[in-house]
Amino acid sequence: MDSARTIFQVIALPSLTIVNTRRPGAFSLALTLTLMPCGALAQGFQRPTGIVEDPVALTLMSLVAILIGTAMICAVYLMRYRARLVDENEALRSEIAKLSNDAGERLALLAADDQRLLVYRGPGQPHVYGQLPAKAGTPQTHSNFLDFAEWLPVEVAGELAALIEQLRTTGRPFSESFDTMKGELVEVAGRTHGGLALVRFSHLGGLRVTLKTIEAEHAEAIATVETMQTLFDTAPVPTWLRGEDGRLVWVNRAYAEAVDIKDPAEAIEKQVEFLGETDRRRIAETVVTGETFADKLSTVVAADRHIFDVTETAGPLGTAGLAIDISETESVRRELRQTIDSQSETLDQLGTAVARFDAETRLSYHNAAFKDLFELTEPFLQGDPDHVALLDHLRSRGVLPTETAFPSQKRQEVLAAYKATEPTEDMWHLSDGRTLRVVATPHPQGGATFVFEDITEKLKLEMQIKTVIRLQRETIDYLSEGVAVFGSDGRLRLSNPVFAEMFGLEEAYLSTNPRIQTFRDLTAIKAEAADRADIWAEFAIVVTSFDEMERASEAGEMELSSGRTVAYRAVPLPNAQTMLTFSDVSDARAAERMLRERNEALEQANRIKNDFVKHVNYELRSPLTSIIGFSALLRAPETGPLNPKQSEYLDYIGSSTSSLLTIVNDILDLATIDAGIMELEVSDVDIAATVDHAVDGVRDRLLEHQIALDIDIAEAGTAFRADGPRLTQILFNLLSNAANFAPHGSTVGLRAWREADAVAFSVTDNGPGILPEQIETIFERFESNPDGGRSSGAGLGLSIVKSFVELHHGTITVECPQNGGTCITCVFPFSPDDPNGAGDDDPLRTETTEAATRSQDFRDAAE
Numbered sequence: 001m002d003s004a005r006t007i008f009q010v011i012a013l014p015s016l017t018i019v020n021t022r023r024p025g026a027f028s029l030a031l032t033l034t035l036m037p038c039g040a041l042a043q044g045f046q047r048p049t050g051i052v053e054d055p056v057a058l059t060l061m062s063l064v065a066i067l068i069g070t071a072m073i074c075a076v077y078l079m080r081y082r083a084r085l086v087d088e089n090e091a092l093r094s095e096i097a098k099l100s101n102d103a104g105e106r107l108a109l110l111a112a113d114d115q116r117l118l119v120y121r122g123p124g125q126p127h128v129y130g131q132l133p134a135k136a137g138t139p140q141t142h143s144n145f146l147d148f149a150e151w152l153p154v155e156v157a158g159e160l161a162a163l164i165e166q167l168r169t170t171g172r173p174f175s176e177s178f179d180t181m182k183g184e185l186v187e188v189a190g191r192t193h194g195g196l197a198l199v200r201f202s203h204l205g206g207l208r209v210t211l212k213t214i215e216a217e218h219a220e221a222i223a224t225v226e227t228m229q230t231l232f233d234t235a236p237v238p239t240w241l242r243g244e245d246g247r248l249v250w251v252n253r254a255y256a257e258a259v260d261i262k263d264p265a266e267a268i269e270k271q272v273e274f275l276g277e278t279d280r281r282r283i284a285e286t287v288v289t290g291e292t293f294a295d296k297l298s299t300v301v302a303a304d305r306h307i308f309d310v311t312e313t314a315g316p317l318g319t320a321g322l323a324i325d326i327s328e329t330e331s332v333r334r335e336l337r338q339t340i341d342s343q344s345e346t347l348d349q350l351g352t353a354v355a356r357f358d359a360e361t362r363l364s365y366h367n368a369a370f371k372d373l374f375e376l377t378e379p380f381l382q383g384d385p386d387h388v389a390l391l392d393h394l395r396s397r398g399v400l401p402t403e404t405a406f407p408s409q410k411r412q413e414v415l416a417a418y419k420a421t422e423p424t425e426d427m428w429h430l431s432d433g434r435t436l437r438v439v440a441t442p443h444p445q446g447g448a449t450f451v452f453e454d455i456t457e458k459l460k461l462e463m464q465i466k467t468v469i470r471l472q473r474e475t476i477d478y479l480s481e482g483v484a485v486f487g488s489d490g491r492l493r494l495s496n497p498v499f500a501e502m503f504g505l506e507e508a509y510l511s512t513n514p515r516i517q518t519f520r521d522l523t524a525i526k527a528e529a530a531d532r533a534d535i536w537a538e539f540a541i542v543v544t545s546f547d548e549m550e551r552a553s554e555a556g557e558m559e560l561s562s563g564r565t566v567a568y569r570a571v572p573l574p575n576a577q578t579m580l581t582f583s584d585v586s587d588a589r590a591a592e593r594m595l596r597e598r599n600e601a602l603e604q605a606n607r608i609k610n611d612f613v614k615h616v617n618y619e620l621r622s623p624l625t626s627i628i629g630f631s632a633l634l635r636a637p638e639t640g641p642l643n644p645k646q647s648e649y650l651d652y653i654g655s656s657t658s659s660l661l662t663i664v665n666d667i668l669d670l671a672t673i674d675a676g677i678m679e680l681e682v683s684d685v686d687i688a689a690t691v692d693h694a695v696d697g698v699r700d701r702l703l704e705h706q707i708a709l710d711i712d713i714a715e716a717g718t719a720f721r722a723d724g725p726r727l728t729q730i731l732f733n734l735l736s737n738a739a740n741f742a743p744h745g746s747t748v749g750l751r752a753w754r755e756a757d758a759v760a761f762s763v764t765d766n767g768p769g770i771l772p773e774q775i776e777t778i779f780e781r782f783e784s785n786p787d788g789g790r791s792s793g794a795g796l797g798l799s800i801v802k803s804f805v806e807l808h809h810g811t812i813t814v815e816c817p818q819n820g821g822t823c824i825t826c827v828f829p830f831s832p833d834d835p836n837g838a839g840d841d842d843p844l845r846t847e848t849t850e851a852a853t854r855s856q857d858f859r860d861a862a863e
Contacts, residue, residue: 116145120168120197136203137182151180160188168197177204177212185212232322233264238274238308239322246284247271249318258301274323275299275310283321287314296326352453359446361387361418373436373452374399387415401431414440418448428452435459481583482566486543488576490515502566502582503527516540526561535568542570543578557585565589624664628657667796680723680807682831687716687752687759690724694731695750701739708747709735716752720759721831726804733797734763734824741767741822755827758810762825769816778814801826 114133118126128142139145148157156178163174167190175189185204190197204212229250232239238255240248248268256264259272273280279297286293292313298305307330312321344365347354353370357363362384371381374394385393391414394400417424417440428436437453473494476483482499486492491513500510504524514522520536527535535558542554555569567585572578631653633639634646642650691713702709731750738748742765749764770778779802805812805826815823 114203116201118146118164118199118201120164120199121195126197126199132186132201132203135184136186137180137184138186138201151182152178153181163188164190164197164199167192167199171197237322237324239320240274241318241320243318246318248273260302279310283310283312287312287319290314293321297323301325352451354449354451356449357387357418357447359418359443361415361447363387363390364447370452373454398431401429414438417450418442418446481581483582484580485573486516486578486580488544490517490540490544492516493577499582502560502564502584516543527558527566528561539570539580543580557589624657624660627653631657680726682721682723684719685722685724685727686719687713688718690728691731691750691752694728694735697728697732698735698739701736702748705739705742706745707739707742710747710749711751712749713752715754716759716761717754720828722808722828723804726807727828730801730804730826731761731763733801734761734826737797737824738763738765738767738822741765743767758827758829760825760827762823764821764823766821769820769822770814772816775814775816779812798824 114136115130116132116138117129119129120126125146128145131140132138134140138151139147144150148160152160160176160178163176166172167174171192173189173191175187177185177187180186187202187204188199189202190199192198233252235252236254237252238258239252240255241250243249248271251264251267253264255274256262256267258274259267261267261270261272275283275297276299279299282295283293292311294309294311296307297310298307300306306325306327308323309326310321310323312319344367347367348369350367351369353373354365354367355363355370356365363381363386364384366381370376371378375397376393380393391400414426420440420442423439423441426438426440428438430436434454434456437455439451439453440448441451442448476494476496479496479498482502483494483496484492484499485494492510492515493513495510499505500507502525503519505519505522509522516536517540519539520534523536553569553571555567557565557567560566563586564584565586567583569581570578571581631650634642634650691711695709695711701707735748735750742748746766750761751764752759752761754760779798801824802812805828808828810826810828812827813825815825817823
């Protein structure tokens with residue numbers, strides 16, 4: 001028994017544990033139902049004490065008990081589970097019924113709230129709930145409602161579809177308001193909820209529409225205020241706003257600039273006032289009564305007093321004012337008043353009579369010329385006569401003609417000028433033969449101003465001018481030159497027969513006043529200029545140009561197809577007119593060509609002469625060198641003694657070769673100068689030594705003719721910069737020229753002195769002098785004046801002098817006193833610039849330099 005009980009406990013306890021873990025409430029019942037049979041079974045298997053128990057029977061009995069207990073436990077569990085399912089189904093039915101009621105209530109609320117909801121649960125069409133009122137202008141059916149283009153504008157429908165698509169794809173919410181095609185406002189709001197996309201359509205009626213309208217009006221009002229504020233802020237008119245306490249709350253930039261402050265905010269912070277305290281008090285006293293202040297006030301702006309037209313008025317939040325600068329207007333008004341006074345004073349000084357009559361035709365103003373013209377008395381003018389009385393007064397005094405000559409009709413025409421809209425003009429012929437030009441100008445406010453101009457002299461001048469014009473016309477017609485006058489529009493105004501004949505133009509064509517642009521194609525005789533592609537086009541530019549530089553006087557020549565040469569000239573005339581003159585210069589040009597050809601022939605002959613002289617000069621060097629050499633050889637002691645006759649002949653040979661040597665050297669120097677390559681070797685020249693050297697060259701000639709030499713160089717200083725040999729040659733030639741013309745036993749003067757920036761040398765003789773007409777030619781080459789001279793040279797000495805002085809940038813002058821004699825003065829600058837212009841590689845310079853070197857050697861050999 002103990003073993004059977006033990007087995008039962010082992011088997012039964014797990015079952016009890018399982019039941020306890022799954023369903024605590026069924027444990028007690030299952031335990032009771034299980035233990036009761038087992039207990040009874042156990043009691044039935046009890047044996048009397050002392051009987052041995054059967055283990056197999058006990059085990060079998062335990063298993064049966066366990067199976068029965070387990071079956072009963074499962075049955076109880078199933079019954080309780082079924083009851084629980086029944087309870088849960090009832091609860092679910094109740095909850096479904098409640099949710100259905102809630103859904104119906106919400107749908108009813110949606111329908112009652114005039115809203116339509118679109119619910120998107122994925123791709124495809126949405127679920128549509130609710131309804132919008134009919135006045136919203138939307139379709140009532142779901143399919144038509146989803147076609148947004150049916151009840152919204154096309155562009156709005158596309159925008160709404162894009163917003164819904166963006167909500168479904170990205171979850172981006174939106175809230176917009178759209179106008180339907182019927183003009184109703186519909187609000188569309190989209191958002192996501194879980195996996196749903198919700199789009200709500202609401203009709204904005206009643207308070208919402210009013211709110212939207214107020215918001216739109218508020219935005220428009222704010223924009224208007226900002227626009228006006230921007231306008232006032234940029235306007236050049238100082239503007240300000242004051243609060244109820246009178247303090248500034250806003251000013252514009254012009255206000256800040258007027259008070260010398262850069263930022264308007266700073267002006268408000270510092271409360272800088274634009275007007276003075278007294279003026280502000282006046283404005284406040286006027287505005288507080290509800291009236292608008294408007295008056296002219298003055299204040300200082302930019303250190304200058306200006307006058308402003310100030311306006312300030314009250315508003316709900318304070319006052320607002322602005323100030324318009326009328327200083328310029330007041331200045332103009334003041335100037336106008338002064339101008340009127342000045343015009344009155346000016347009119348009194350005019351010689352033209354002026355009279356102003358008011359709307360009642362009474363005389364209101366007249367100048368002194370009006371009184372003098374009609375010889376009116378002061379008492380009559382002070383009576384302010386009307387126009388009719390004035391005419392009657394003038395007629396009674398005999399100033400105006402009688403009624404026959406000045407009829408009533410003409411008087412009515414004069415009075416009609418008061419009602420005219422434009423100025424009128426008339427002619428009055430007075431009794432004394434004068435003619436008046438009367439111009440009547442009506443006034444807009446009534447009345448008229450009459451100007452009486454005495455044109456008697458003008459008419460006479462016009463008659464004289466017309467006579468002169470006819471005379472000039474006839475004169476132009478008989479000129480040998482072609483004349484054509486064109487206006488600023490390019491049309492022909494005047495021409496003479498020579499012009500028509502020169503270019504083969506018909507008189508009928510010229511009478512139509514043709515344009516100058518048509519002459520090129522219509523002239524029978526064509527014109528061509530060597531430097532002009534189209535001469536008539538050039539004439540057209542000169543005639544029609546507005547530029548005074550292009551209308552300047554032009555002249556030139558052109559060839560005609562007829563073979564004649566014509567000189568033309570374009571002359572600007574007054575009133576933008578232009579005169580073209582054409583002269584036949586064919587004969588003159590033929591003579592000119594002949595003279596030019598002759599001149600070219602003479603120049604060629606002169607070049608041939610110079611070339612001949614230079615070539616002969618160089619060819620003379622060899623024989624001259626031989627003569628000088630043999631002469632020196634004959635004088636040498638080695639050749640033996642000479643008799644007196646031979647010595648005399650050698651002296652002749654020596655003097656002749658010396659003269660010839662001088663001529664050759666002078667020609668060579670001139671050739672070097674002509675080539676432009678003469679070089680001056682400038683250095684410090686001792687004036688006294690140079691003068692002595694030059695005097696030594698002519699000393700024998702002076703002694704031969706008993707001519708004294710007076711030298712005065714004390715004021716010249718000691719030295720200056722020059723070419724010493726050339727200066728010696730200059731002085732030698734001047735002294736030689738003076739010794740040739742000085743009388744026997746006379747005196748030749750050599751004087752030197754220092755000037756401001758130069759040194760001057762003068763050589764004076766008492767010879768016969770030079771005629772005034774010969775002074776210009778004495779420096780020309782090969783020009784010699786044998787009159788009064790002892791010998792006639794080659795005429796190169798003074799030419800050499802002039803050339804050397806000019807190479808030193810000096811000047812040479814010739815003076816011939818009335819008592820006879822000649823004075824030649826040479827002025828040399830202190831430091832002459834290098835006048836050489838040729839380079840070292842110049843062939844002509846090289847050749848001439850070599851020639852000069854050979855000439856110097858030739859001189860040395862001769863000496």
